Amino acid sequence: MTAGVRSDNAVSDDLRAVVESLLSGKYGPSAVRTLEREISPMASSYPAEVITVTLAAGQSLRIFLKDLSTRRYYADIPERRSREIAVYRDLLAGADLGTPHYYGSVEDPDRNRFWLILEYVEGPRVKDKSFEVWVQAAAWLGRMQAHVAAHPDLLKRCTAIRRLTPDFFLATAAAAERAAAAFSRDLGRRVLQALAGYADLAYRMASQPPTLVHGCYRPYNILLRSSGGSSPICPVDWESAAIGPPEYDLAHLANGFDDARRRILVEAYRAEAASYGLHVDVGEEVDAMFDGCNLHKNLKTLTNAVERAFPVTGVEKLVRIIEVTAARALRGRTNRASRSSSMA
Known part of the structure; x- marks a missing residue:
């Protein structure tokens, strides 16, 4: 242009x-x-x-x-x-x-x-660069979250940004179901069915240690500086910023990658956070939060289907993705319930 x-x-x-x-x-x-x-x-x-x-x-x-x-x-x-x-x-x-x-x-x-x-920042968007640059973008999140953790008063004084509450996650899920139903009753039913048990996950995501989230940390909102700055990674367009779970932005960035590449992005994020003094937990619950945020990202995309006139084939594909990501995100809940029953 x-x-x-x-x-x-x-x-x-x-x-x-x-x-x-x-x-x-x-x-x-x-x-x-x-x-x-x-x-x-x-x-x-x-x-x-x-x-x-x-x-x-x-x-x-x-x-x-x-x-x-x-x-x-x-x-x-x-x-x-x-x-x-x-x-x-x-x-x-x-x-x-x-x-x-x-x-x-x-x-x-x-x-x-x-x-x-x-x-004015000169440089291409990360979406046009190799996967190695996406890894740098994942690492940047670790650095940013370490900075926020080291300055806890930052989030308290910025009253203009919202907190991602359980109602926020549940409202997005309900809007996604309505959007799917606007295309066909069957698509709406499939989304609703996939989200059985989602309320518990929404409450757990909202209860994670809070940090600053970009809100739409996708490669078209991240520039790679040609020169200057303390980091080559330069996130822009912060209009969706919020206070939310640490996994939120990383899940947006990693959306669509296979497990091997997701692990590379997660490890880059954790290593960079640690290098700036922030310990990032690992384990089943953290993985569940990552998968839950990934599910939310796809639900959020679906909420725009009517306003932005998505084609029916695109909505059908998105519903299939939601079914897969929901099964993965809610699997931990099913496993925990099974263990609890066996211990009773």
Whole structure:
């Protein structure tokens, strides 16, 4: 996609004032000589621009403007934009995790203007890279969770992000069943049948030691920096961020891989967490949480089937995946119940 130059003068004038204010602390007042706007080829659900700023001293820098005032899909826009701004401002700024530098934001409800202004990061998405890069992305989660564990006040002070409660997991499951039933009664019945016993798993997932979760840690939301930063891995698009179980993001990243590659991703995550001082438990319960989060990821995808007009064949395939992942995720519950019965 070729970027196009933006020239709407009213917005450019406002943007120049904002950028000058955000950069004045480092470069001094009236530091901006010129400002050139281009539509970003990285834009997805929200409009976005790359801003090239030429400074009075002659140097230039590029910043990324994400326009959070509108979205391709309209659910929960106010919550999503408040959440993403808060994560960059309150949790990631100064954390030295390789995420884009936070310059600032604009929140002006009267003009419906909500801008998030970040460092522009050059580099491809992880989805276009080899599996070895996906392993680096799994390791990054261990580093990030170790940072959060070492700074427990971070999550307490960021009130804009939600907690993933049992009701959250159960509501997603119910919405997935309704979405499947909208395509056929049989598909809805199959999802409902596959989720027998899911309530117990939902409560256990919600009771895990809490950490920051990205919420949609998929390879199209992770950049591989071409240069700069303390880490080559650079997760972006934090609008779905939450406080939830440690396995949540890793399960999203590993979705679709066979067991051998899943193990490689899990071991990279655990090793990196340990190198930063965070012990990650192993065992049957942790595996069950990983499988449960993987099941939730597929249920969440199914909830979008009607709004995004999935083809029937796609929904049928997704229901089959849910049946398989549900059998795996709920297997531990069945095994524990069997052991309890044999001990009685």
